Amino acid sequence: MEYVAAVDVGGTTMKGGLVAREGTIISFDRRPTPRAEGPDRVIAAISAFVADLCRPRSGTRPVAVGLAVPGLVTDTHAVFSAAFGWRDVPLSAFTDVALPVALGHDVRAAAEAELVHGAGGRDVLFLPIGTGIAGACVLSGSLYGGAGGWAGQIGHIPVRPDGRACGCGQRGCLAAYASAKAIADRCGETSAEAVVRRVAQGDDRAVEVWDEAVEALALALATYTMVLDPAAVVIGGGLSLAGESLLVPLRARLAARLAFRPAPEVRASALGVRAGVMGAGLLGWRALAQSRGDVDEPLA
Incomplete structure (x- = not known):
């Protein structure tokens, strides 16, 4: 079964998991966001979280990664975050895994999950x-x-x-x-x-x-x-x-x-505190769809 690694970064807690195509969270984990230790430490913690989620399990590994962060976000950069004090952080700083990766805004990704998998x-x-x-x-x-x-x-x-x-x-x-x-x-x-x-x-x-x-x-x-x-x-x-x-x-x-x-x-x-991870999962599926040339995948 294919699944993506998904991380939703909050000001206090990072939530992550493995998300199947239909939105089911196969595994779920929480880690503290080390905001008090500065922006570089937060970036390093995100990278470590993604790497752990992408480790092979039972002979399989995720096919893509979705990462949802707060602030002003583009497809390629976390442009600004008052919560973390970062500016113009490139997507490559968050992870170096050899998989398709998509970056998105945390709240809009969670809202997309609510639209696709929740109350709509x-x-x-x-x-x-x-x-x-x-x-x-x-x-x-x-x-x-x-x-x-x-x-x-x-x-x-x-x-x-x-x-x-x-x-x-x-x-x-x-x-x-x-x-x-x-x-x-x-x-x-x-x-x-x-x-x-x-x-x-x-x-x-x-x-x-x-x-x-x-x-x-x-x-x-x-x-x-x-x-x-x-x-x-x-x-x-x-x-x-x-x-x-x-x-x-x-x-x-x-x-x-x-x-x-x-x-x-x-x-x-309808999705509660897991909406962010499900939304990051949609970002991961978008990354995979774009790598395969499929434009019909839901976008977050």
């Missing part, structure tokens, strides 16, 4: 919330990257003028209030899950931070809704594991901010 939709905002926040805009059934590839940077919509400083250099960004990292940091916790538990226990500080996060998300989504009129907003990433604790108040806050029109459906990702 023609006009949808796919919004993973993890260490940071970025969206993938699906318009009339196609992913939209914008004029320069920056479309979907919803995490940097200003929700509070002159508010909290954001790692991007701006102030008051959505990510500074509603990313899983921001929520955890503001409560002195190591994870947003710990904050959710404190909210359930009625902890005043946790309730305050959670309320501000939900309100910030509702404000940003109201802006997106007014401009692009999505049928649904699909919440993914680590924060989606909060389930109805997040979705119920977010639906209510979003509806309250839309006075003259109904709110779009707000639902959790």
